[in-house]
Amino acid sequence: MQTISPLLTDFYQLTMMQAYYDHGMEDEAVFEFFVRKLPSERKFFVASGLEQVVEYLETVHFSEADIDFLRRDGRFNENFLNRIRDFEFSGSVDAMAEGTLFFTDEPILRITAPLPVAQLVETRIINILQFQTLIASKAIRMKQIMPESTLIDYGLRRAHGAEAGLLAARASYIAGFTGTATVAAGMTFSIPVYGTMAHSFIQAHLSERKAFSDFAVSHPDNTVLLLDTYDTIRGAHKAVDLARDLANRNIKIKGVRLDSGDMIKLSRQVRKILDDGGLHDVAIFASGNLDEYALQRFRDEAAAVDGFGIGTKMTTSADVPYLDCAYKLVEYAGQGRRKLAQNKSTWAGRKQVFRNYGDDGTMTGDTMCLAHELHSGEKLIKPVMQQGKRVSQLPTLDETRTYVLKQLGTVPEGLQPDSEEDYYYPVQQSEELVSYCDEVSKVMTRNHD
Known part of the structure; x- marks a missing residue:
């Protein structure tokens, strides 16, 4: 993927960044990305886009052309323009492995860096994670319905832009699709190409x-x-x-x-x-406005179809075209921070998620807690970058795809897209996390009275 200018951001990220520099607010900040609500049309999400986030953080810098543009804008002082000339991401990233199944409020990525740096990267991080998670979470439903069928991404021509089409091919492949019709995705990500x-x-x-x-x-x-x-x-x-x-x-x-x-x-x-x-070996392939709901009818009515081309409704995630996701400050200068607004309050502090499984290997529930806590189960959030450098090589796309398909074998029946069971996967907050957030609320309420 090409290097993206830091100006591909919301204007207020830059105005806040200058204000932070002007007033010496450069202590360590911690932000976490999560999804607030689980739409009724989804049973879980698939974390996707981490590789592109890491690539962005490794390469983000201001060019002279970027700085000249901001200077001509007239709303930025020379101190700020001089500071960003040497800008680089030197912080830390902790995250769930790409392809991890996750649920409401569970952070899938944490950024730890000086406040101005962590603030600037917000928009692009949300842009990357929201879209690929959206598409992967749609595509995996089709894989659940038709686990043995060939599923091909056909969505480029209806995607909302070139990058969206390319990344939709990647996200759907992670979720178990067989390949894509997008040739550039084959070249960029080594995804099998069909047509x-x-x-x-x-x-x-x-x-x-x-x-x-x-x-x-x-x-x-x-x-x-x-x-x-x-x-x-x-x-x-x-x-x-x-x-x-x-x-x-x-x-x-x-x-x-x-x-x-x-x-x-x-x-x-x-x-x-x-x-x-005598053409018993000739496969029948179907395409045309298909999604998991259509595939369920094909399956239930025993259609003689061996594979499917999935386009518009997957690449645009037509039934759920966006996620109510956020990248929020949870700690600054060593002190917990949280948003207290009605219906949009957040959990303070650096967090961890532990996942438990039954004797048969089926997922039984998650515990969201403070990062230093220890609980039973599998620890999902792990170090990815430290001091701006990768701590290890990220999995290949095929390794991530295999990881996703392995997880599908652990999903409870109630998380199948066609399940009529009134089932909600249990995610509990630890007592220590709840107590910590209560204390942060008291401090913040007292300080802001």
């Missing part, structure tokens, strides 16, 4: 059969034919007829794609046509 043909290819030919044949000759190892440009059933019969001619050239049809109509019904009809023609 077939468009209706325009067939329309550009005078004959549908000739279009199928030309494509097969050009792509003998990836002959996947789109059947529904004119008539799906007739297209299926043409594919069977063509397969005989292709066999003489040692070309096999790999699959066919359905993109419109009653695809559940059509899939059964097409499967019969293919099987009757």
